[in-house]
Amino acid sequence: VAKRSFTSGTLYNHYSFPRTIEANWNLTSFTTNDANASPMREFFKTQSPDFELTASPPILTFKTGTVSNTTINIYSLGNYTGQVSLSPSSSPQGLTFTLNPTTVNVPRGGFATSTLTTTSNQAGNYKATVTGSSGTAIHNTTITISVNSPDFTISAPGSLTLGLPTSNASSPVAITPTGDRTYFESSYLGSAFYAKGLYWLFYEDSRNTCEHQMGCLTYTSSANGTKWRAPTTFPVHVTDSSFSVYTNGTSIFYARYNETTFESSCGRKIQFGLGNLNTNGSVSWQPEQTVAQGAPDRDYPNDNIIVDDTGQVWIGYMMASKGGCGGSGTDRPQIIHSQGTNYTLWTGNTTLSTAHSDNWHVAIAPLGNGQVYASYWIYNHDLHGRLYNGTSWGPDEQISTTNTLNDVNSWLFNSGTSVYAVYFDNRTETYNYASRSTGGTWTRSIIGTAETHSGNTAFNPDYYSLPDAAAYDSTDNLVYLFYMNSTNHSIDQWKGSGTSWTKTNHIISTASVPYADSISSFIQPSPVIVGAVFYISGTSSPFTMNVATLSFSTNGSVGSITVSIASQNGFAGTVNLSTLVKPTTGLNISCTPSSITGGSGTSICNLNSTLSGTYNVTIIGSS
The missing domain is CATH 2.60.40.2310 (Immunoglobulin-like)
Known part of the structure; x- marks a missing residue:
């Protein structure tokens, strides 16, 4: 109180x-x-x-x-x-x-x-x-x-870019004969990769018969890209533009529509295949699974496959309701996915667009966290896309300008959730690059020209697609675009991103090649960058599969970082510096001084790279 x-x-x-x-x-x-x-x-x-x-x-x-x-x-x-x-x-x-x-x-x-x-x-x-x-x-x-x-703290910049890599191509070598000159014509569909320390190539050889049809799934591999193993035939039928492969580094995943030739057979199945890759170049195959059973009036070509970070498989394809089979003549771009990693069950079959009806193509990029992006297009129409955010598909997005006349091939790449597209515009006869914002709008720039419709040598009138291919180095955010130059007997290259592009003529020398020879390529950036360009040559069967491997060098690019030691609680001792680099080859680092006395000070660490790639550098201070 x-x-x-x-x-x-x-x-x-x-x-x-x-x-x-x-x-x-x-x-x-x-x-x-x-x-x-x-x-x-x-x-x-x-x-x-x-x-x-x-x-x-x-x-x-x-x-x-x-x-x-x-x-x-x-x-x-x-x-x-x-x-x-x-x-x-x-x-x-x-x-x-x-x-x-x-x-x-x-x-x-x-x-x-x-x-x-x-x-x-x-x-x-x-x-x-x-x-x-x-x-x-x-x-x-x-x-x-x-x-x-008494203690000390150590600090240094969190990242450093030493320089963009220079790509070099080996002299091409012949891999094997094949009966199919145009197998790579849909080069946006994957056919090759690097895994288990080997280059792998999967293709159709139409000289052989599988499932009562000409054209068998054939594969080969090489440790160095120069000497290739004798091809192995896997007894399933594949044909141009209705087959693609993907790898997660340990396995091969494939999708195929079992038709005799492109858009020739209705009522067939979309099949999914999975095999474990072995270091001796063999594949331990598992039984095929049926993705979709074709209706009697439909066929499902242009099959493109990817695997997302959860192990879920996505397949894009065209659903063609063919008039010749009693259908309506309507074509639609579709996408379907496995039920997680249960590859016996397939769900989420989605029509991506109903804007037009013709020969649709679908490219897919896995963005992480169960998200994917799909682009879709028709020859001589503009390019569109949609985002799957992990639960549902977003609205249609305009990738190219509305007056673009896209060629048969278009490529979709990503680094995380950043998505990029490369395409050829038949109207302007230029290659173009587009990048997506997080809000779904696309920014476009011109890459440049190539020997295309108005080149010095006329195209074969029955060509299906331009003889071009593109690949992406996600570590350095660089797109590599390759195309066949028939006049100069070479494969030329555009390299860059955004608005910055560099053209290199004659990166690969070829023999005289008739149109429409087809090419393909891949680049894989981790742990170090590897890649290859494949093309088919010859005027009559048997044709020749050729390869030129790609090597990437930063040409001794150098850089430096400052390491700072700060005394805590009266520390006055000597700090000895050491470094740990992963991967262990391709990047050299030295710090001067390597010992800092008196409890505080700085050291300059100089870095020199001989191989392009992403490295983790740990700087250790001990006292």
Whole structure:
């Protein structure tokens, strides 16, 4: 109960309010402000003589082997006067105390003080308690103490780009004969990759018969791209533009529509195949699974396959309701996916567009977290796309300009959720690049021209697609575009991204090639960049499969980073620097000086790369 008409000569402030509560219930102070404030007990009646303890400051921080002091205040409450004995303790153990004095005389209405000196050789966080006793009255105050060892911190920039890689192509070598000159004509469909330390190529050889039809799935591999194993025939039928492959580094995934020739057979199945890749160049195949059973009036060509980061398989294809089979003549771009990693069940069959009806193509990019992006187009129409966000498909997006006349091939690439498209516009006769914003709008730029419709040599009038192929280095965000130059007997290259592109003529020398020879390519960026360009040559069967492997070098690109050492808690020792680089080859690093004395300073670490790629560099400081 508060006193009425009471006047005090003691100076109080707003910190006295929490201090009064803390003093009344023996609570630890929040800050030094309320710990040093005067409690307002004198404003209340029936206050028995008593005393209270506070510490100023209530928080101590010091390094091992040094001392720190705090003042213990013993206040008279309710006109208390008497002698108070003081004793310290710590939790956990590890602090050494000195209290001076250990006994104080508290005057009526006043206060007395004692100094608590603390030291420790053990780093850690502690609670120190000083207990005061007088007769049956016992009170305490708590001090929070942090004891720190002398130490140091090390810091450096989080990333560094040394330079863009230079691509070089080997002289082409013949891989094997084949009966199919145009197998790579839909070069946006995957046919080759690098896995298990080998280059792999999967293709149709129409000289052989499988499933009562000309054209068998055939594959070969090579450790160096120069010497290739004898081809192996897997007894299933494949044909141009109705077959594609994908790898996750350990397995091959394929999709095929089992038709005799392109758009010739209705009512067939879309089949899914899976095999484990072996280092000896063999494949351990699993039984095929049916993705979709064709209706009697439909066929499903242009089958494109990818696998997302969850192991779910996606297949894009054209659903053609063929008039010759009793259908409506309507064509639609479709996409379907497996039910997770259960490849016996397929779901989510989606029509991507109903805007036109003709020979639709679908490209797919896996974006991570179960998301994919699909682009779709018709020859001599514009290019569109849609995003699957992990649960549903978004709206149609305009990738190219509306007046673009896209060629048969278009390529879709991604780095994470950043999506890029490359396509040829028959109207302007230029290759074009487009990049997608997170909001779904596309920014376009011109890559350049190539020997196309208006080249020095006329195209074969029955050509299906331009003899071109594209691949993507996601590490350096570079697109490589390859195309056959019949006039110069070479394959030329455009390389770049955005608005910056460099043309290299004659990156691969070829023999005289008639149109329409077809080419394909791939680039895989991890752990180091590898790639290859494939093309088919010859004027009559048997034709020849050829390959030129791609090597990538930064030509000794150099850079440097500054490593900083900062002393903590009085550290004055010597820090020795060492480095760890993964992968272990392709990047060299040296730091000068390699030892920093006095507890703080800097070192310059110089880096030199001989192989393009992404490296993790760990700089270790020890003392």
